[in-house]
Amino acid sequence: MTMKLIHVAFRNISRNKRRSLLSGIAIAVASMSIVFLFAMVQGMRDDMAQNLATYYTGEVRIRNAQYEEYERYNPIHLTVDWQRIDQALAQRSDVTAYVPRITFPSAFYVNGGNHPAVGIGADFSLEAGYSDFASSVKEGRIPEAGKNEMLIGSVLARDLKLDIGDKVTIISSTAARGNNAMTLEIVGLAAFPVASLNSQFFWAPLDRVQHFLRMDNEVLEVLVMVEDDERKAAAAIKTDLESVLGSTLDIQAFNDISMMYSFIEIAQFIYYFIGVFFLLLGSTVIINTTMMVIYERMREIGTLAALGMHGKELTRLFFLEGVFISAIGAAVGVLIGAGITVYLGKFGLNFTDALSGIDMEISSVLYPRFNIWTTLIVYVYSVVISAAATLIPSRKASRIEPVEALRYV
Amino acid sequence: MIQVQNVIRNYKAGETVVKALKGVSLDIGDGEFLSIAGPSGSGKTTLLNLIGCIDALDGGEITIEGQPVSGMDKKTKTEFRRNNLGFIFQTYNLIPVLSAYENVSFVLSILNIPEKEIEERTMRILKEVGLEGMEHRRPDRLSGGQQQRIAIARALVKNPKIVLADEPTANLDSKTGEEILKLMKEMNRKYHTTFIFSTHDSMVMDYAARLVLLHDGQIVSDERR
Numbered sequence: 001m002t003m004k005l006i007h008v009a010f011r012n013i014s015r016n017k018r019r020s021l022l023s024g025i026a027i028a029v030a031s032m033s034i035v036f037l038f039a040m041v042q043g044m045r046d047d048m049a050q051n052l053a054t055y056y057t058g059e060v061r062i063r064n065a066q067y068e069e070y071e072r073y074n075p076i077h078l079t080v081d082w083q084r085i086d087q088a089l090a091q092r093s094d095v096t097a098y099v100p101r102i103t104f105p106s107a108f109y110v111n112g113g114n115h116p117a118v119g120i121g122a123d124f125s126l127e128a129g130y131s132d133f134a135s136s137v138k139e140g141r142i143p144e145a146g147k148n149e150m151l152i153g154s155v156l157a158r159d160l161k162l163d164i165g166d167k168v169t170i171i172s173s174t175a176a177r178g179n180n181a182m183t184l185e186i187v188g189l190a191a192f193p194v195a196s197l198n199s200q201f202f203w204a205p206l207d208r209v210q211h212f213l214r215m216d217n218e219v220l221e222v223l224v225m226v227e228d229d230e231r232k233a234a235a236a237i238k239t240d241l242e243s244v245l246g247s248t249l250d251i252q253a254f255n256d257i258s259m260m261y262s263f264i265e266i267a268q269f270i271y272y273f274i275g276v277f278f279l280l281l282g283s284t285v286i287i288n289t290t291m292m293v294i295y296e297r298m299r300e301i302g303t304l305a306a307l308g309m310h311g312k313e314l315t316r317l318f319f320l321e322g323v324f325i326s327a328i329g330a331a332v333g334v335l336i337g338a339g340i341t342v343y344l345g346k347f348g349l350n351f352t353d354a355l356s357g358i359d360m361e362i363s364s365v366l367y368p369r370f371n372i373w374t375t376l377i378v379y380v381y382s383v384v385i386s387a388a389a390t391l392i393p394s395r396k397a398s399r400i401e402p403v404e405a406l407r408y409v
Numbered sequence: 410m411i412q413v414q415n416v417i418r419n420y421k422a423g424e425t426v427v428k429a430l431k432g433v434s435l436d437i438g439d440g441e442f443l444s445i446a447g448p449s450g451s452g453k454t455t456l457l458n459l460i461g462c463i464d465a466l467d468g469g470e471i472t473i474e475g476q477p478v479s480g481m482d483k484k485t486k487t488e489f490r491r492n493n494l495g496f497i498f499q500t501y502n503l504i505p506v507l508s509a510y511e512n513v514s515f516v517l518s519i520l521n522i523p524e525k526e527i528e529e530r531t532m533r534i535l536k537e538v539g540l541e542g543m544e545h546r547r548p549d550r551l552s553g554g555q556q557q558r559i560a561i562a563r564a565l566v567k568n569p570k571i572v573l574a575d576e577p578t579a580n581l582d583s584k585t586g587e588e589i590l591k592l593m594k595e596m597n598r599k600y601h602t603t604f605i606f607s608t609h610d611s612m613v614m615d616y617a618a619r620l621v622l623l624h625d626g627q628i629v630s631d632e633r634r
């Protein structure tokens with residue numbers, strides 16, 4: 001009997017081709033959008049994690065324990081002891097790479113005016129082993145240690161009409177709470193994936209910045225890349241370093257530091273609900289279609305009932321038809337969604353204009369992240385939800401009185 | 410085998426009540442070939458639906474094979490139809506997406522009969538109604554008469570005790586109608602199946618072995634010939 005029902009239900013799909021197509025398309029569009037949306041959010045999340053780890057906080061960040069409390073006063077004197085941290089981290093097998101950094105606010109004295117810019121003092125020989133730093137250099141070269149040179153964000157350079165070879169005087173307050181000025185020559189233009197890095201930042205050799213800011217062998221932070229779970233690693237490093245340096249350090253995983261990253265994590269969670277909502281919206285079409293089909297085949301329902309088919313079997317007949325349409329529609333949608341995702345995952349989506357002026361650690365070109373499991377789950381969800389939706393009108397078929405159905409024209 | 414006792418059926422149409430059957434009594438024996446005749450609106454369909462267990466009585470009782478119909482719930486009625494009754498409709502009512510063969514075999518699938526037996530019985534009945542070689546055609550590729558033959562095969566394939574046919578020839582030209590009646594009569598003789606069919610066509614009435622005339626929801630004559 002069930003086989004026969006499946007058989008009839010399957011053939012019924014082609015009876016109202018246009019309507020079946022419409023239902024199928026609605027479900028396809030919904031599941032396609034969901035696959036793409038999920039891939040996009042995942043891509044965004046991965047991108048942000050990558051940027052945070054590379055440029056902002058590392059996977060684990062080591063700072064002075066008091067820094068956060070005084071952060072808004074620019075507490076440049078709250079440093080950490082680079083040498084001892086270096087020694088300790090070198091022993092750890094779960095640490096894959098680490099770099100010292102000094103990020104400090106400053107002003108460029110250019111064309112008779114002051115322009116804010118954020119400086120980053122970095123050890124470029126260590127940076128090479130930490131990330132693919134060299135690939136961000138668009139023109140020129142990386143500054144050399146011991147020289148008064150800088151690498152400047154290309155947008156910042158363009159805004160201030162600066163170019164390679166120009167000399168810029170920068171002004172900043174020092175760790176000794178005085179003011180200091182230094183002149184650096186631009187030796188390279190940088191193009192980072194994150195817009196704000198290009199429009200606000202410049203990079204200079206760590207030793208020159210330490211000298212300029214009156215820090216001996218101190219740095220403001222150490223960015224660490226680790227093997228596995230960042231939170232666990234942060235805790236382990238903390239115990240380790242505290243045994244050497246006492247509790248003078250603030251050591252945190254990137255996902256605990258960045259508010260924006262937590263937002264994305266929450267957003268990803270919310271997107272699951274948005275996905276369900278999309279599907280429900282798509283399902284209204286199949287609900288509607290099934291309803292119409294039931295009215296259209298009223299006499300047939302009466303006939304089948306007269307021949308001895310139970311209400312439950314009639315419900316199943318229409319339900320199965322809905323299941324087939326959903327399964328086909330969702331399959332098509334998921335495949336197209338996956339196709340788009342894979343394509344854009346290769347070539348990227350350019351959000352330069354949309355993201356310009358937005359201070360977020362997100363790249364201007366985003367790559368949706370294809371994941372076979374997410375895609376399969378979306379498929380199953382799509383079929384389950386839209387099939388469940390067809391159950392609503394299908395149940396009507398079992399409540400129809402055969403006499404009335406047979407009289408229906 | 411079928412006792413119709415003082416049956417009443419009223420329809421509510423808004424404020425007014427239409428008395429479709431006003432106390433109809435009738436005894437139908439095994440293997441009869443009975444026509445319920447009467448003008449349009451006389452209550453033929455209503456009576457057939459009540460005997461066919463697809464409608465509910467407002468009064469009186471119908472007993473089929475000793476089983477009173479009034480006490481049956483929806484599920485029991487469905488079960489009863491499934492096992493004992495065959496239906497033929499004026500508009501054939503075949504499933505358009507199924508072939509002639511599948512339309513007929515479907516009924517046996519509902520009864521969970523083994524596939525091999527289904528095939529045997531379906532092929533045999535299709536041959537008997539004269540559709541050999543057309544088993545795989547869908548209804549839309551067959552004439553009205555051929556479609557009604559499928560319907561007859563569909564009604565008979567499960568060897569029901571009773572076949573109910575509401576104006577089975579009304580949509581056919583008179584020649585084809587006659588052929589259908591001849592076929593029904595032949596099946597009636599061969600399988601001893603009780604046929605109850607309604608009509609308002611005098612040609613059709615001529616084929617009946619017993620003619621019950623309805624008028625305004627009441628039986629006005631009942632003659633055997």
Ligand SMILES: Nc1ncnc2c1ncn2[C@@H]1O[C@H](COP(=O)(O)OP(=O)(O)O)[C@@H](O)[C@H]1O
Pocket residue numbers: 420421422427428429447448449450451452453454455456
């Ligand atoms: N569902 C219904 N609602 C209201 N009146 C009905 C309904 N079905 C039948 N009737 C009325 O009952 C009477 C008998 O109808 P019916 O049994 O269909 O007659 P016949 O089949 O002989 O033409 C008619 O007057 C018809 O209008």
Ligand SMILES: [Mg+2]
Pocket residue numbers: 453454455575
């Ligand atoms: Mg009628």
